[in-house]
Amino acid sequence: xxxxVRAGTAPERVTVGTDGxxxxxxxxxWGTEHARLRGAxxxxxxxxxxDPVSTLADASATSDLVVMGCRGHRHRLLGLGEAVLPxxxxxxxxxxxxxxxxxxxxxxNRCVTAMVSGGVDDETVVxxxxxxxxxHHSRMEVVHAEPPTAMDDCVFAEKVxxxxxxxxxxxxxxxxxxxxVIANSDGSDLIVLGRGQSAGRPSNPGVVTKTALHHAPCPVxxxxxxxxxxxxxxxxxxx
Numbered sequence: 001x002x003x004x005v006r007a008g009t010a011p012e013r014v015t016v017g018t019d020g021x022x023x024x025x026x027x028x029x030w031g032t033e034h035a036r037l038r039g040a041x042x043x044x045x046x047x048x049x050x051d052p053v054s055t056l057a058d059a060s061a062t063s064d065l066v067v068m069g070c071r072g073h074r075h076r077l078l079g080l081g082e083a084v085l086p087x088x089x090x091x092x093x094x095x096x097x098x099x100x101x102x103x104x105x106x107x108x109n110r111c112v113t114a115m116v117s118g119g120v121d122d123e124t125v126v127x128x129x130x131x132x133x134x135x136h137h138s139r140m141e142v143v144h145a146e147p148p149t150a151m152d153d154c155v156f157a158e159k160v161x162x163x164x165x166x167x168x169x170x171x172x173x174x175x176x177x178x179x180x181v182i183a184n185s186d187g188s189d190l191i192v193l194g195r196g197q198s199a200g201r202p203s204n205p206g207v208v209t210k211t212a213l214h215h216a217p218c219p220v221x222x223x224x225x226x227x228x229x230x231x232x233x234x235x236x237x238x239x
Contacts, residue, residue, distance in 0.1 A: 012040035015063040017047060017056045023069025023081075027098045030105060030219065031067035034096075037135055040064070052083050057090035066091055070099035070213070080214050088195065088213070088222050089204045094128065096190075096221045097213055104189045104218030110138045113188040115178065115208070118144065121194035121225055128223050129192035133169075138189065141170045145178040178208040182216050192221040 016031035018024035028044065035042035043063070047055040052072075060066050071081030088095045098105060114129035116122040126142060133140040174181065185191055196206020205213070205222065212220045 012038055012065075013043065013063045014038070014040045014065045014067065015043045015045060015056070015059045017045045017052060017059075017066065017068045017087075019047065019052070019072040019074075021069065021072040023071050023098065024073075025069075026105060027067050027069040030096070030098045034065075034067070053086045053090060056083075056087050057092070060091040060093045060095075063093050065094050065096060067096045067098065070097050084213060085205060085210065088209070091224060092226070094221060094224050096219060098219045099213075100216055100218040101186075107136060107138065107189045109187050109189045109218075110136075111141060111188045112136070112138050112190045112192060113141045113143060113185055115181065115191060115193040115212075116142060116144050117178075117194070117208075119194070121223065124225075125192055125194050125223050128221065129190075132190060132192065132221065136189075139169065141172060141188070143181055144173045145176055145181040179211045179215070182208075182212050186217050188218050190219050190221055191216050192223060195222050195225055 014031055014035040016028050018028045031044075032042060034040075043059065045055060045059055056066055056068065066087070068084065068087060069081070070084060071079065072083070074082065084097055088097075103109065112129050112133040114126050116125060129140055129142075132138070182191065191212050193209055193212060194206075196209045197204070209222055213222075
């Protein structure tokens with residue numbers, strides 16, 4: 001079943017998938033408020049089939065963002081629901097997975113964290129994180145948690161891009177493992193990172209992305225590698 005709500009006149013399209021579970025409701029709340037803040041068109045899907053992954057993947061072809069909960073009715077235990085990783089892998093657009101503490105879901109920390117690796121997708125990750133931070137009136141932190149190879153060049157490039165966006169931003173390089181950064185992101189409302197690649201299966205999320213989806217204390221935005229621009233919206237606060 002599908003319902004549509006017109007949240008504004010901007011062309012951005014946000015799709016929320018919910019099965020009526022607790023985390024499905026959290027996804028609906030996050031996505032609804034996000035669409036309102038961005039002036040976007042909101043589409044709510046209530047997958048009635050046994051294949052929610054295909055439903056959301058098909059919807060993603062005509063969406064700019066898919067929002068879903070970290071688990072649903074089928075996964076009553078702790079951990080990540082079975083539909084999340086396949087949806088992230090199959091989606092044609094960015095996917096935001098709502099998880100973590102209520103304070104982060106409500107945006108009370110006013111902080112968006114972009115995780116970069118020195119790879120080709122960093123510029124897109126930073127641009128999408130900047131769009132989130134701008135429209136949600138949050139500061140942005142850019143974190144490079146991998147041992148340096150061309151770290152200086154990477155950080156310089158990010159600083160230049162961020163300066164043009166005139167954001168309240170902190171750029172940090174840390175000599176630690178990415179999963180430690182994720183585990184210690186209690187002060188973030190959102191972690192933004194690329195999809196990465198899984199060994200042997202390039203379309204599957206990489207190890208760092210899987211770690212964030214499983215363990216982040218806040219919602220996680222996985223930026224699709226094919227996206228090349230982010231929409232910066234008007235005023236508002238994180239949902």
